[in-house]
Amino acid sequence: MAITVQIPTALRRHTAGVGSIACAATNLGELFSVLDEKFPELKPHLRDEAGQVRRFLNIYVNEEDIRFLGGPGYIFSDGDEVLLVPSIAGGAR
């Protein structure tokens, strides 16, 4: 089984310019482990000090927000395309 992960431009300086990788992760936790191993510099940008996914990082699977699919419990299917997209906020403190 293989899924594809798209890395946003803003984070590619931590992946030596790599914009997309294929891997065999079956859920979000495994996917982060793969990314941690391949791109150690990326880790603090995706998760906070407590290990939680950063508030302003949205994760989509095949164009659907992963939170509508069961969140971290979602089991990837072969061919899934995962997008990491920053949430664009801009209000005030």
Added chain:
Amino acid sequence: MAQYELRCRECGRSWGNQPRSVCDECFSPLEITYDYDAIRGSIAQGTFTPEGIAQRPPNMWRYAELLPLPAGFEPRLPVGFTPFFKAPRLAARLAGTNDAKTAAKNLFLKNDAVCLPTLSFKDRVVAVALANAQAFGFDTVACSSTGNLANAVAAHAARLGLKAWIFIPPDLEPAKILGTQVFGANVVRIAGNYDQVNRLCSQIAEERRWGFVNVNLRPYYAEGSKTVGFEIAEQLGWRLPDNVVVPMAGGSLITKIKKAFDELIKLGLVEEKPVKFFGAQATGCSPISTAVKTGSAEIDPQKPATIARSLAIGNPADGHYAIKTIKQSGGWSEDVSDPEVIDSIRLLAETEGIFTETAGGVTVGTAGKLYRQDRILPEETTVLCITGNGLKTTDVLAGVYEIERPIAPKLAEFEKYLHETLDTVEIAKEAAASVGA
């Protein structure tokens, strides 16, 4: 002109001025911060004081010191400074008969249904975003939109000679689509909801050198919303209200009105006082009000299902900050059903002569709930933000009013028509009034 720069709201890193909305370090949003000491200098010189501002043209550019405007910027459109007035007849209906007289003295409307040039508060944010788009050298501007922003970007781009690409969900009101196309903008309908359109725009913004007003220009764009707050304070006689009721889609406006009030306090232009912020949503798309009511600090995204399409954002980018603004102020958030939205549009029109769009119906309906819950008291100065125009969403009123059969142009026909139309009590009153006259 203001001295300002981008700064990360979470880690504090400075990013200068550039088309960017996300901090590369922690992925958090960027926000404009100002050199408030420089602004205090303008106040000391008497240029940025209530008296000095009063001498300026009646539009949002009178607050230029507190906006991110590039050096040499010359406004091309007189945006903002919309009407602000008491709403006694609406107040009487919202507050109930016992409190009608008191509420009538204290309820105000901020009417951006007549904001120029495209009849919504989005003209304010677009005016600031495009000032910066030009300074950054973009010849093409773009946005994802639930309608009002589409109209504003298209119109302002036409005025400035910029190309515009507008991305919308497929089910927008016909008037909002036409009101974008007419300005010569490229309109792309995306088969998905707003949140999907918005996500796509984030991806397109990475690929093309376009100024997306609500993506890479968002920190500049969002500052334009502050002018609603500046105007409320000035139009109240340089004082702050007790309560503000604000419609919420992405959740930015409510946080920016708060920022505006905070800046005026910081600069000594108004006296410090607590202001409660109340957020209004449609029940069919209520991720922010649901979070407030359940005590959550985070947004649980929703799939929108409401006629209030301009507020149909299920994953609001500023939701987290909107929740914080509401909770810290001691305010609250409520939501109203689609039938309540329609009733509230009609109530505002029938009591105050203002025809607002669905978002305005959401705000008025929510305000009614807040009065009934005693969260807003009749003796408190309360401002309702009406942000859009009813002529853009007439489709939601289809079927509410009958189309009358035409009658012959004869007096006898009219008398007959009156008898058929009015009930007997009304006919008696009509007759008395006619005799009296």
